Amino acid sequence: MPVVSITLLPGYSQEAHTRLVGRVARSVRSVIAAANAGTTVFVNEAATYQRDGKVFSQGGPELPDASALVRQFLELMQARQLDEARALLAPGFEMVFPGGKPMKEFSELLAWAKTRYTRIGKHFERFDEVWGEEGTVVYCTGTLEGVWLDGRAFSGIRFIDRFEVAEGRIRRQDVWNDLAEVAPRA
Amino acid sequence: MPVVSITLLPGYSQEAHTRLVGRVARSVRSVIAAANAGTTVFVNEAATYQRDGKVFSQGGPELPDASALVRQFLELMQARQLDEARALLAPGFEMVFPGGKPMKEFSELLAWAKTRYTRIGKHFERFDEVWGEEGTVVYCTGTLEGVWLDGRAFSGIRFIDRFEVAEGRIRRQDVWNDLAEVAPRA
Amino acid sequence: MPVVSITLLPGYSQEAHTRLVGRVARSVRSVIAAANAGTTVFVNEAATYQRDGKVFSQGGPELPDASALVRQFLELMQARQLDEARALLAPGFEMVFPGGKPMKEFSELLAWAKTRYTRIGKHFERFDEVWGEEGTVVYCTGTLEGVWLDGRAFSGIRFIDRFEVAEGRIRRQDVWNDLAEVAPRA
């Protein structure tokens, strides 16, 4: 045990089924110490389904993979493809970088960055997903490498980004890193 | 839809059932845009269960709530109840604080802290849980308040802690914060 | 086939279970010509149930048997226990007797009856229930017997009553019968 049966309307992709059974297994195993060997999850497709007095012929759409969305955003930002990156944001998007001042526009971010380094890149180590009531939170951890304002290179500086994703768009980004720990003091 | 049935052996607490149905619902809704109103999850108790040629009379134990465990650890650390805090750690526990040097003993951490502030406290804003194959990752975010080495107070400084929890013990802690951003320069 | 599984929260009476499985079997067999021998319906009790983001510890209450309620009403009326009968009515109750004028008060009904017979009684032959979206409609058929205004007895006169029942109260009564067919003409 446990044996979990997920009944869905037909029409979802095999990829969605695969994500479903994997995530459900992980969420069950976060509550009880069930061996992986004994954790069975399957998807069953209902031929017809009624709830709330209505027959539904189609379920809600598949959601994009939140981690992939975040990775795409980070790569677009790094490549300074700002328009494409902006297309992934929800209205009201806000970002908070070290120092803690909320920013809404990439131009603010670029101005802030200019006071710190001349170039920066992210090496991603891990994406973690938190499946919440209102959407998915994605945490990305890894290290930064780049060039300080004085021309010296840096690398291996720890960072963590937190993203709130809902309905396929990024609502918020929070960034922490050790840049200030190691930055050359003026 | 979806309708999810979780079949378990009897003996789990109502609290475990409640966590199960809630987490399974959230993990399903992270893959498909199912309305909460149409997401049905229930627990069914099997009278007898055989897998792998064996009848099991008892399932794996309930796992402690990983977020509560982390909160308890953080509060014990703050109260400098180090022995009690240490009891929550798995063998091989490692922690990484800003600057990035891995530490294994609280004494290292205390020595490190002494070079930065005379007192520190955490105001917790949010605990996020990532349900993984190998255990649960807990992210704790919030703000720091305390007193610098020069006696001035600080507060509202952003932090994030990442904890790896497995089998009811903390395996690893990673900490990021904005202290270096705002710390008074010598 | 068909095999029907009804999953409920615990706490319902055996009598409610029995009514449930019987009615569900009949409703299925009204759509497909399934032999009674092959129509299987069972009730399964869920240990825990979440929908719409909430764990429910109790299902909606059992509804009184609508036919029994109607029979009780008719017997109370016949015994002229008007207060007890009135207690079974929903606010806004309306009744329509032959001739078609809507009445709201028993006093109207009694006045109407006085122009037709000196005594009347109902012999019930059958109660039929219609399970609807907004409640249950009960049809009662049978024969009337009584005494005309001129003192002569009558019996075996066909009648049909239609009752709308919802939330355990009678909302409306419609009556048809053959009294006018056979009544002595003045």
Next chain:
Amino acid sequence: MPVVSITLLPGYSQEAHTRLVGRVARSVRSVIAAANAGTTVFVNEAATYQRDGKVFSQGGPELPDASALVRQFLELMQARQLDEARALLAPGFEMVFPGGKPMKEFSELLAWAKTRYTRIGKHFERFDEVWGEEGTVVYCTGTLEGVWLDGRAFSGIRFIDRFEVAEGRIRRQDVWNDLAEVAPRA
């Protein structure tokens, strides 16, 4: 709750599925006060099914909609398409009209009608279905309009018809109305 799963052999039409889930939901909600929002019914198709030592490759046929059958009968009668109407009747069909004398042939009915009106039409207000062990009872209510024998028109006269339907044929019709209430006295 409740969550109802109906397992069927494949091959039924979507229309039969839709009727099934709707009727089962209504029959469940006639016993317990379950909100429509929480009443979930779905159809599952079994790949293979054995009962009574036999594998069945096909379920019993879909039954025609009893209300539609009754409406069709009533319209054919009104249009005096007696042969077509007769084709909808089961052997042994019997009808009882006001006055209470059982009739078996349309000719009897027409003779009876001739003593009452020169033309009659039915305005249907509602069809109610009772899903029974032996078939479905359909109640049709509405008003009559037509022309008396003396040439005067009438309308808005209440009627109710009761039909017993089984195996796609009408077995019995019982009619009540207020014609005698309002008919001009000779």
Next chain:
Amino acid sequence: MPVVSITLLPGYSQEAHTRLVGRVARSVRSVIAAANAGTTVFVNEAATYQRDGKVFSQGGPELPDASALVRQFLELMQARQLDEARALLAPGFEMVFPGGKPMKEFSELLAWAKTRYTRIGKHFERFDEVWGEEGTVVYCTGTLEGVWLDGRAFSGIRFIDRFEVAEGRIRRQDVWNDLAEVAPRA
């Protein structure tokens, strides 16, 4: 896969459940090469069950273990507790021993045996059960040891017994062995 759910009325013993899940797993694995590790079978207890228009409050009784019944019979026969052994037989019981003449009475058997050995005992090696439409067939294999009519001992002689068991009684016994192969010739 496979995942097998057996829904039963409550009241069966844990021992019956255990036999059920084990036997069902074995029968499934006789058709498809499913690993034991992936063969999941569980028993679910229905709260209420209707079939064929009737609510059943109790299932059919548990059947005695056919192998144990056969072993008991063989041991009683060996101990010449003939009355107790006879109590395990169904009416019409018949037995066929080497040579092939059907016998109905133990007295016939004893007379037959007297022409062959003065004492015989069975060493049981294996009981196999065949679950059939009309009951269970039990095969018992092993070796015979005893004393020939001439006083010499024998042992290790192969035998096989076939028993038809139904409704908790033995209907038929067929015996084969190698006694004639090795018997001393007169």
Next chain:
Amino acid sequence: MPVVSITLLPGYSQEAHTRLVGRVARSVRSVIAAANAGTTVFVNEAATYQRDGKVFSQGGPELPDASALVRQFLELMQARQLDEARALLAPGFEMVFPGGKPMKEFSELLAWAKTRYTRIGKHFERFDEVWGEEGTVVYCTGTLEGVWLDGRAFSGIRFIDRFEVAEGRIRRQDVWNDLAEVAPRA
């Protein structure tokens, strides 16, 4: 009751499904005295299935019918198509015939037979299958007919063969019969 649901991955033949539901019904009815009329078994096909952290897209293969395999082997032996018969054997195959000496090669068997009869044939009466943990045991019973060494014919002599079948191959054959009972003595 009982109602048994077997959830499988898609891809199995209808014939495998039919064998599955039949065997599962028989194994259930070997434990509880369930009427055939009330024993319902169906196969459900899962759209997606995960166990042990892996999504399986295909189940284990269908196993050949063990009785048919045994019958084929016996017929090949009788027709002295030894190579074809040998192809049905598992490595390490062993056979034991009356007298009890284990043999591994058909040549041994043929030598043994030559001392007993000049021709032999089997009339099959029944094949019984035992579904075990390690494979299926097939029992074949019937009668032998043939010609003794002295030229006289025999027939109607009882035999029983026991075969161990696993993974589609025969691992072992044990034979008992009454030949020695009735053989002409030298």
